Amino acid sequence: MGSLFKKMARSQLAIPLFALFLLVVFNLIRDPEFFSITIATNNDGNAVLSGNLISILNGASAIAILSIGMTLITSSCKGQDISVAAVAAIAGSVFVSVLRANEITIPVFLLAFLLSCVVSVLFSLFNGVLVAVFKIQPMIATLILFSAGRSIAYWINGGATPTVSSPLLTSIGGFIPGIPIPTPILIMVIFLILITLVLRFTNLGLYTQVVGINEGTAHLNGISPVWIKLIAFIISGVCVATAGCITVCRIGLINHETLLLDAEMDVILAVAIGGNALSGGKFNLYGSVIGAYIIQALTVTLYAMKVPSAAVKAYKAIVIILIVVCSSPVVKDFVVRMYKKMFKKQPEKEVQAKAA
Template sequence: MLTRVRAAAGDGWASPYLKRLIWPLAVLVLLIVVNVAITGFDFLVPGVQDGRLNGAFVNILRRSAPLLVIALGMTLVIATKGIDLSVGAVYAIGAAIACQWISGPNENALGTVLIAVAAALAVAAVIGAWNGTMVAAFGIQPIVATLILMIAGRGIAQLITGGQIPDVNDTSPFVELGRGAILTIPVPIVIAAAVLAAFAVLTRRTALGLLLESVGGNPEASRLAGIRAKGITILVYLVCGLCAGLAGIIGAANLGSADANNGGLWIELDAILAVVIGGTALIGGRFFLLGTTIGVVIIGTLEVTIINVGLSSQWQFTAKAIVVLAVALLQSPEFRAFTLQPFRRRTPAAAVQEAAK
């Protein structure tokens, strides 16, 4: 039974669904080649500095870790034909709670840090569950339900911090979540990899992935089949909120502060872009965690590429739009058939059909 579930969920490298990863990978390789041509192989080859891996590509992965954590949660939401526009605000709320709780006389105490992180994650999970309840229980459109918290969330974060930017001492264990290393690997990369591995196991080694795709593909049929679609919808929004809070903690730990106004600003758009680049359709159904990961790395590499080729930062949004358009067109069978049609050799049957028109 489990084998059939995994096959239906698109598990395994031989799956035809994973062929959609070819074009995102090709775009990523192209960006890497461009950077290597400009900066040399030092772009890819990491070094060790202060007991931590360092280098251009490693820094891209480290800076992209919060986005990857959010994008993975967003992938599950989109798989159920939903969307979460509030993740940037939840990012700011999680960072605000953690830093506001830690900043004080006991900020170097490990217990204080653990309680602050747990509180931030708990609030983020509650916000995610609220979004899911609004969508599943009350039938509010996902874009409307999450837009409410997208607007109000930063105001909540400002209320938590009192309109200030709370700072955390560099000696606090909290900053290790953003600047530390485990066996020379930056902690943000370790956390993002752990979240990816956990999601992969839960969605591809259990029936959860099939249930998510069933709810996203046809909610009514799923309900009639006995699947608790409402419960699954609430669960994925809860997980997405939890991921946003975790990303906010990582970002705040790296900076040593929480900016309610600018923390995680527009990160929801980058998360959606990464999911789309990775081959997951916004109409729900099939989803690709590995594709989302590739999409996140493409976005991070693209931002560095813009600087390396000498373009101004104003090109960033335009370049992202161009990359998304290119990958979407390359992934479209209709577009490939249209562009390759002049180069294809007509069969006798096709010639007969064309002559009969």
């Protein structure tokens, strides 16, 4: 029991999973029907799943995708990219302007997505070069695009908030006919599988952590810190474009001011709640994704409790503080010490039992 507890306390995923568990239990006590999933028929006549659980999973997909890129940047560069939402607005603007210039078919859609990916990777690389080559702290380097990004999106849109509508976009932002699960969830799952495969079959994850822990060591071992950082920014750029395009598809228009507003803060929170150190080094991608779902579950719970939308932030802040206090190393040490004091004899017994 003692060793299990220790293992639990040391595991990075322990706190986020526990927080998610508490949220679920809290909701079940408050309303046992909270997580029930019903099959409804949407406007197009498709049978689709609906319910709070689906809306949590659906709503969090953009932040979850962004958090994948952010985790890699955090790990390798020891800092955060605060321009993700602004760059997503740029990518979304490019996406919409290509779609509006042509008739929306699948090749045009793919072209638009590809183009927005290229643009967002280029902007990400601008950040990446500042961070990796010029050795500027990520938060400062990305402050440039943070302040200018949405204005660039405004400029691409020509100052308007153009709308696009097409059955194809509805199926990407909502449901593909015949499949009852919202498409953003599917895209998120595909993304997660892809990145898992990349991390499993390449050394990218290991190299990223090495660069984050000690750049000098990485350099001496033949890993180029500059390239690893740039790769992290490129992956993040693809994540940003995907998240931006999903959001555009979902709402059917591009508003450069409000697209993914404050998402960068939510994404950084997701990374931190997932137990990743914001000072770089070791990372756990799944922790960040769980963190994104925790934030969305929290928001949906607060809405369900009839908290006004503007006041949600205050309650969110309290829960966030509680989670980070619980995962703080000082508190963890304190709990472990208290636990040892209270059950001093137990570990010894276990040692004896093992010896026997």
